[in-house]
Amino acid sequence: MYSSASQFDGNAAFSGGGFMPSQATQGPDRSPFPSKNRDAQSLLPLTVKQISDAFQSSDEKTNLIVDGVDVNNVTLVGRVCNKAGRITDVTFLLDDGTGRIECNKWLQEAVDMNEAEGILDGMYVRLHGHLKGFQGKRMLNVFSLRPVTDFNEIASHFIDCIYVHLYNTRLRTGVSNQQHVSNPKPITPTKSYHAQANPLNQFSGQHINGQKSVEEMVLDVLHLPTNRARDEGVPRDLIAQHLGVSLDKLMLAVKNLIEEGAIYEAIADHYKSIING
Amino acid sequence: MLQPLLRKQKVEFFKLYIYSFTWLIFSFLFQAMDTSNPAAFVNAQLLPNFIGKKVRAVVQVNQCDGGVAIAKSIDDHQLTIKGLPQVPLMNYVEVIGIAESNNSIDAEIWTDFGNTFDANSYNQLCQLANGEFKSLFL
Numbered sequence: 001m002y003s004s005a006s007q008f009d010g011n012a013a014f015s016g017g018g019f020m021p022s023q024a025t026q027g028p029d030r031s032p033f034p035s036k037n038r039d040a041q042s043l044l045p046l047t048v049k050q051i052s053d054a055f056q057s058s059d060e061k062t063n064l065i066v067d068g069v070d071v072n073n074v075t076l077v078g079r080v081c082n083k084a085g086r087i088t089d090v091t092f093l094l095d096d097g098t099g100r101i102e103c104n105k106w107l108q109e110a111v112d113m114n115e116a117e118g119i120l121d122g123m124y125v126r127l128h129g130h131l132k133g134f135q136g137k138r139m140l141n142v143f144s145l146r147p148v149t150d151f152n153e154i155a156s157h158f159i160d161c162i163y164v165h166l167y168n169t170r171l172r173t174g175v176s177n178q179q180h181v182s183n184p185k186p187i188t189p190t191k192s193y194h195a196q197a198n199p200l201n202q203f204s205g206q207h208i209n210g211q212k213s214v215e216e217m218v219l220d221v222l223h224l225p226t227n228r229a230r231d232e233g234v235p236r237d238l239i240a241q242h243l244g245v246s247l248d249k250l251m252l253a254v255k256n257l258i259e260e261g262a263i264y265e266a267i268a269d270h271y272k273s274i275i276n277g
Numbered sequence: 278m279l280q281p282l283l284r285k286q287k288v289e290f291f292k293l294y295i296y297s298f299t300w301l302i303f304s305f306l307f308q309a310m311d312t313s314n315p316a317a318f319v320n321a322q323l324l325p326n327f328i329g330k331k332v333r334a335v336v337q338v339n340q341c342d343g344g345v346a347i348a349k350s351i352d353d354h355q356l357t358i359k360g361l362p363q364v365p366l367m368n369y370v371e372v373i374g375i376a377e378s379n380n381s382i383d384a385e386i387w388t389d390f391g392n393t394f395d396a397n398s399y400n401q402l403c404q405l406a407n408g409e410f411k412s413l414f415l
Binding site (some may be wrong): 047048049050051052053055080097099100101122124135138150151152155156159162177 | 317394
């Protein structure tokens, strides 16, 4: 994923020039943070309380970590208080009911200014920002700020916070085992794979006594080594023959799998699993 | 005679200025993130747990006169809301204020949430925010 860093070594080319990270921290493998993948850079819905708790339990030098995930960009919903506008930037406190956090938005263009002018004290806003430490305190560098018009967004945001917390604390521990397998080959995209794994489990849930669903059996067939090797995919007749099910039943399962994104039609009536490699 | 006195006063003033400035900086530092006074998500059922504390509740105002409003909580109980101005009747209104008793809130802030608000989801959120996931909120 980060192979470009090894192809072009900026440190070697420009001797750093003061802008490159020092040798010790450079390179994806030697990074002090365990996962510098895209998961770590995701936008986290958080409450101010979560940020505050994480801040108190971490020393200031390192990144903020909430539920084992590096916090960079966050999204919050709350009321604006103590707004102070200046020519270059606007600062305010965001009160989401769990606490208050200082926010700052730089005004670069006329659009930003109009946007900021529309935000008044007492308004509910959804904001996206970058959490950063500045002189020993945490503040939020806001890059998007818009008023909440449908107030269901407030409940929705907090339910999001709960979900992400649950995902990162419980569900993720199962996922991370597979993510940290030190296989140098670019294997399956774990994130999307697991996203698909759930719907497939649902299929199996529909069947009694742990009997495999047609969908799962189709995947099993497609995952057979001989079938993996077929670039053109596996003909549907062959799958049907292999499973001993009618073509109608098979096509229903195939359609479901295609909708889930688990398989695709390589050429007409030939199917391939996306995780064939 | 007058000169040294004036100078002394000047120094005093300067000291005061420095003190107030440091205080300002400090208060600013600690203001950066403040979770000391959260407003708990409540429905009528949860209200008794927060008497004397700050709460936020969504209600539908049935009638409102003289600053005292009779309202229905999202879990279908009757609440008395004090300090509320004339708000649109039957709209969902969020009030943030101090829980006074098992069924009354002294409102400080109110926001009109309109009439397309999903009370059921909000009610469930109240329960989650005071139950399993309390650590995220309070």
